[in-house]
Structure formats: C-alpha cells, structure tokens
Amino acid sequence: MKQEAYNAVKMKVDQEKTAILKELQLLLSKREKVTEKLAHEKEVYYSRTKKERLQVVVLAGSMQLDAFSPSRIQQMEREIHQISQYIKSNEQILEKLEEKGKQAKKMYDDTRKKWQQLENKKEEQLLRDLKMVLLK
Numbered sequence: 001m002k003q004e005a006y007n008a009v010k011m012k013v014d015q016e017k018t019a020i021l022k023e024l025q026l027l028l029s030k031r032e033k034v035t036e037k038l039a040h041e042k043e044v045y046y047s048r049t050k051k052e053r054l055q056v057v058v059l060a061g062s063m064q065l066d067a068f069s070p071s072r073i074q075q076m077e078r079e080i081h082q083i084s085q086y087i088k089s090n091e092q093i094l095e096k097l098e099e100k101g102k103q104a105k106k107m108y109d110d111t112r113k114k115w116q117q118l119e120n121k122k123e124e125q126l127l128r129d130l131k132m133v134l135l136k
Contacts, residue, residue, distance in 0.1 A: 006108040031083040038076040
C-alpha cells in the first residue's frame, strides 16, 4: 500500500470515528437526561401513590396521576433500553473501524518494509559493484 492510499484510508477511518464519537456523545447525554427524568417521574409517582395509600388529604390538582402513570415510566425505561442498544451498536462499529485502521497500518508497514528491503538490496549490490570496480 502506498503512502497516499494509506493516508486516504486513515483519513476516512478517522472521519468515520469522529462522526460515531459525536453520535455516541449525543446518545450518552440523551440517555442521561432520560434517566434523570425517569428518576424524577418515579419519585413523583411513588410519592403520590404513597399519599393515596396513607389517605392523606391532598390538593386535587396534585393527584393528576395520568401525567405520572406506570405506563409512562415503562415507556421511558424502553427508551433508555433502546438508546443503550444504539450505544452498543455504535461501539461495535467503532471497534470495527479501529480494526480497519490497524489492518491498513499493517498493510502499509508491510509494504514499506518490502520497499526498504529492496532499497537495501540495491544499495548492497551497488556497493559490491563499486568494490569490484575499485579492486580492478
């Protein structure tokens, strides 16, 4: 693999890595926000249901349980699970890209070693020829 080809492959892999890392960052922040919101929803829901069980006198507006229902909590848990799956898939793609980068680097290094060996052989041959010319 030539230097130009290696640079092109490396640049493409780096660009894809950057895009995936940005997406991972967004997904992680979204999961964190949803997790915080879920914790709040659970706290509010359980505190309100506790008041109902204890038969505490509360204001009518504070008992609007349709806004804090178990189905909404389950929906948020499913959303967190989906985001986690996206994160895992992006991490797998990132690992594949890193492996691709390593393979390209190995191919480039192998080619470079072969060219270096050829250059060394040419130099050795040239030195031998010069010695023969000088010894004659």
